[in-house]
Amino acid sequence: MTETTPGWLAPEELETTRAKMPILYVEAVPVRVDESGEVTQIGLLLRIGPDGTVSRTLVSGRVLHHERIRDALLRHLEKDLGPVALPRIPASLQPFTVAEYFPTLGVTEFHDPRQHAVSLAYVVPVAGDCRPRQDALDLVWFSPEEAASALVQQDMPGGQGALLKRALAHVGCLL
Template sequence: MSDIAIESATGWLSDDELETTRERMPILYVEAIPVRVDEHGEVTHVGLLLRIDPEGTVSRSFVSGRVMHHEQLRAALLRHLEKDLGPVALPRIPVSTQPFTVAEYFPTPGVTPFHDPRQHAVSLVYVVPVSGDCRPRQDALDLVWFTPGEAASASVLDEMQGGRGALLRQALAHVGAAT
């Protein structure tokens, strides 16, 4: 057994280091689609965040963020859910850390349905039931709960960037709530 301690809260890369890393290798992300479920486990509502990007574009999105070095997936999901939805959202992280899908974002449009102009990113995507009081924080302006039918409407899907509308349709199909 080694005497070397593994520090799991070592912070993250500086802005310059992150930019250099993004130019050279894919970055691992987790994305969580918050849902409300009824007593039978059926999805009744889907929570979509309202965000504004640095260019001033307003869009709908999911809970999302990078996985840090030495961070377990479950811990990354919890950290980002709390960061975006608040400390009393009461998420129920899945027993298995297997995502319902993997989305690969490329800086070049058209390689996959998913696009991120900043980087090549690999995102593990989860549907996460939440039962508590959700209050958006950090860079999220608002959280709006939609029925599955409302979430799948063209008007909502058009407000999603980078292919996230396709991800939302996949998530709804995965949980049996596709309309």
């Protein structure tokens, strides 16, 4: 993710590129499922911003040059949930939706002030223990009802709340 990664952009190049072309992302909605595959819980990362604001986010990150989508998903899930989360990457790369984040507000419901990002979104059951790393403080599990509630939705920036609702609809958990 830094200048030490071969084939990736140096920070200043990344800034330039971000201003000139869409950046490819993957996003994963971590879920717990029961034996019949039904989603019982949704995992959201807890982050505290420099100004103390609380936000809840999905697992998300860029796809690197010469990296498969499957490998990017696995890398970001491991980065955000730890090495023993045991994520089950889907067998099909057909995403449940594509989220388009624009630097301009209002083009879509997704907004990223830094860039135009296009994100392939997947629901990913995780079977193991989740131990958030890096800049996330914690991973909190919510019921589908809680995840769709206004209380949780308002803590999800940039339209990720809407993305989560799409995921809940896709797995039949949106009332």
